[in-house]
Amino acid sequence: AQSVAQPEDQVNVAEGNPLTVKCTYSVSGNPYLFWYVQYPNRGLQFLLKYITGDNLVKGSYGFEAEFNKSQTSFHLKKPSALVSDSALYFCAVSTNRDDKIIFGKGTRLHILP
Amino acid sequence: KAGVTQTPRYLIKTRGQQVTLSCSPISGHRSVSWYQQTPGQGLQFLFEYFSETQRNKGNFPGRFSGRQFSNSRSEMNVSTLELGDSALYLCASSLVVAGGNTDTQYFGPGTRLTVL
Numbered sequence: 001a002q003s004v005a006q007p008e009d010q011v012n013v014a015e016g017n018p019l020t021v022k023c024t025y026s027v028s029g030n031p032y033l034f035w036y037v038q039y040p041n042r043g044l045q046f047l048l049k050y051i052t053g054d055n056l057v058k059g060s061y062g063f064e065a066e067f068n069k070s071q072t073s074f075h076l077k078k079p080s081a082l083v084s085d086s087a088l089y090f091c092a093v094s095t096n097r098d099d100k101i102i103f104g105k106g107t108r109l110h111i112l113p
Numbered sequence: 114k115a116g117v118t119q120t121p122r123y124l125i126k127t128r129g130q131q132v133t134l135s136c137s138p139i140s141g142h143r144s145v146s147w148y149q150q151t152p153g154q155g156l157q158f159l160f161e162y163f164s165e166t167q168r169n170k171g172n173f174p175g176r177f178s179g180r181q182f183s184n185s186r187s188e189m190n191v192s193t194l195e196l197g198d199s200a201l202y203l204c205a206s207s208l209v210v211a212g213g214n215t216d217t218q219y220f221g222p223g224t225r226l227t228v229l
């Protein structure tokens with residue numbers, strides 16, 4: 001069965017510093033990987049996805065993620081954090097063999113001014 | 114294109130009642146998924162509908178049900194409400210790509226259900 005893990009419940013980063021939100025996955029078949037962000041009292045917003053191709057994926061708001069097949073990871077990164085990046089981030093995975101999408105538990109990102 | 118819309122945005126019910134939530138997907142999207150989000154359990158998958166058929170189902174009791182209409186609009190129903198059903202219910206729509214896989218999901222703002 002496929003699964004996705006976000007090992008950190010919360011990440012604190014100073015404004016202007018680089019940030020990383022971690023995600024690892026376990027699937028049978030080729031993974032389709034997604035990152036979503038949720039602001040307070042809002043639905044989830046799509047940030048970026050990896051289906052195939054270049055391992056470095058660029059998305060909205062300056063975020064990017066790197067697909068690492070050997071480490072089964074898809075960490076979300078941003079070179080310079082903004083206070084407005086403070087939100088709840090979800091990693092999700094599906095595969096080319098299973099049409100279900102599984103979400104991680106979420107990581108709360110706090111950017112400190 | 115208009116985004117995913119959910120109605121109502123807020124709902125207060127009492128235990129034992131039933132509730133129906135509505136979701137209108139992005140035009141052209143035929144897959145609609147429902148999620149329950151609570152602080153304790155996080156984001157939990159309820160079910161997915163595609164072309165008026167339930168394609169996938171999460172681990173929720175039979176009190177939770179849904180349906181999809183020919184215009185892809187979807188409703189979910191919860192009968193005999195319990196206090197633990199208080200949550201944010203999110204709907205997401207997506208295209209279905211070749212091979213049947215669900216592509217990027219676009220979420221609505223959610224319906225906040227409070228059960229007293």
